[in-house]
Amino acid sequence: MAQPPLKTSDFDYDLPPERIAQTPVEPRHNARLLVMWRNRRDLVHTYFWEIGRYLAPGDLLVVNETRVIPARIWARKPSGGRVELLLLKKLEGETWEVLVGGKRVRPSLTLQVEGGPIAEVVADMGGARRLIQFQEPIEPYLPQIGQMPLPPYIHEPLRNPERYQTVFAREPGSAAAPTAGLHFTPELIERLKQQGVRFAGLILHIGLDTFAPVTEEDPTKHHIHTEWCELPPETAEMINTTKRAGKRVVAVGTTSVRTLETAARYATRGDWVAPFAGPTDLFILPGFEFHVVDALVTNFHLPRSTLLMLVSAFAGRERILEVYREAIRLNYRFYSFGDAMLIL
Numbered sequence: 001m002a003q004p005p006l007k008t009s010d011f012d013y014d015l016p017p018e019r020i021a022q023t024p025v026e027p028r029h030n031a032r033l034l035v036m037w038r039n040r041r042d043l044v045h046t047y048f049w050e051i052g053r054y055l056a057p058g059d060l061l062v063v064n065e066t067r068v069i070p071a072r073i074w075a076r077k078p079s080g081g082r083v084e085l086l087l088l089k090k091l092e093g094e095t096w097e098v099l100v101g102g103k104r105v106r107p108s109l110t111l112q113v114e115g116g117p118i119a120e121v122v123a124d125m126g127g128a129r130r131l132i133q134f135q136e137p138i139e140p141y142l143p144q145i146g147q148m149p150l151p152p153y154i155h156e157p158l159r160n161p162e163r164y165q166t167v168f169a170r171e172p173g174s175a176a177a178p179t180a181g182l183h184f185t186p187e188l189i190e191r192l193k194q195q196g197v198r199f200a201g202l203i204l205h206i207g208l209d210t211f212a213p214v215t216e217e218d219p220t221k222h223h224i225h226t227e228w229c230e231l232p233p234e235t236a237e238m239i240n241t242t243k244r245a246g247k248r249v250v251a252v253g254t255t256s257v258r259t260l261e262t263a264a265r266y267a268t269r270g271d272w273v274a275p276f277a278g279p280t281d282l283f284i285l286p287g288f289e290f291h292v293v294d295a296l297v298t299n300f301h302l303p304r305s306t307l308l309m310l311v312s313a314f315a316g317r318e319r320i321l322e323v324y325r326e327a328i329r330l331n332y333r334f335y336s337f338g339d340a341m342l343i344l
Contacts, residue, residue, distance in 0.1 A: 006286060008214045010317060012303045013324055021333035022156040024163050029188045032332055032339040036323055038315050043323065045330065048183040048340055057196025058247035060238055064178040064255045065201040067169035070146030070161065075111035075119065083111060085132065086149055088175050088207050094134040095122065099208070105130060113138070115145040139172070149175050151336050173205035173228070179336045180253035180297045200238045204229040204255040213304040219285060224306060226279040231263040233275040239292065243272045248294035254307050257293050258282050264291040284310040286317055296343045300327060300334040315343050
């Protein structure tokens with residue numbers, strides 16, 4: 001029998017507010033880890049420090065090396081009114097896609113960034129989105145004037161901004177952290193390398209659309225915004241070598257999954273991926289055929305989000321929701337600063 005069409009409500013679940021992690025665990029690798037298998041019913045409840053027990057020599061962990069920029073800044077209108085700007089994505093020249101907090105921020109309006117350059121609103125993209133052009137590069141000002149763009153469900157102030165960066169972070173450009181990577185520490189990385197587990201890097205600069213709930217009842221009608229990603233040649237070679245050897249490619253985070261499966265579109269015969277740099281609009285829903293990813297490290301995601309849809313595509317919607325209910329029962333911590341899953 002044909003499967004009924006998916007509905008966005010199929011990816012809903014009830015989460016008590018107290019299960020949303022407000023602060024990160026210290027040290028990072030002390031977060032809890034729920035291990036599940038796609039072809040088994042049992043679960044293991046452990047700690048992230050023990051992830052090596054479920055990895056084998058020759059396995060390849062692929063991590064997102066993007067760095068979060070302090071993208072929340074403030075500006076003044078000619079009237080003196082204050083406007084909050086959240087930098088989402090750099091476009092051509094000094095033009096950025098921005099979320100604005102403030103009234104009557106219309107095209108042609110001039111803004112004076114507090115502690116920074118003059119900017120002009122050049123287009124209204126609907127809702128709170130605007131295109132804003134800065135008179136000079138904004139990036140040099142951000143370390144002094146910008147704040148980390150923590151997700152709206154985190155209400156505790158972040159005492160150390162570096163705690164919202166992964167230890168892999170090197171290439172600035174994200175409006176949010178690739179949170180699955182937040183659990184790794186230099187000590188754990190060294191422990192895994194001594195075990196024979198290898199690491200490779202890629203880049204996907206994350207926009208806030210990643211976390212936005214899907215509002216359409218038919219998820220296939222959801223417009224996912226493009227994000228820039230890069231799979232460098234050396235990582236592509238390591239992936240292809242790993243697959244030929246019969247070892248596993250373990251994606252660290254949903255952003256790594258999207259980059260890897262985008263790069264699979266360009267693979268030549270006999271390879272699994274090809275080097276790639278450019279925008280991706282890949283939206284992974286149940287029914288998607290994975291070509292590269294064998295296992296996934298991920299956090300617990302928001303209801304009705306594209307991220308929950310992606311992990312449901314990888315491990316089965318009903319099974320994921322069942323595991324989430326168990327995680328809630330056992331007081332796992334959810335979302336960006338929460339605990340982790342390893343899906344094998």
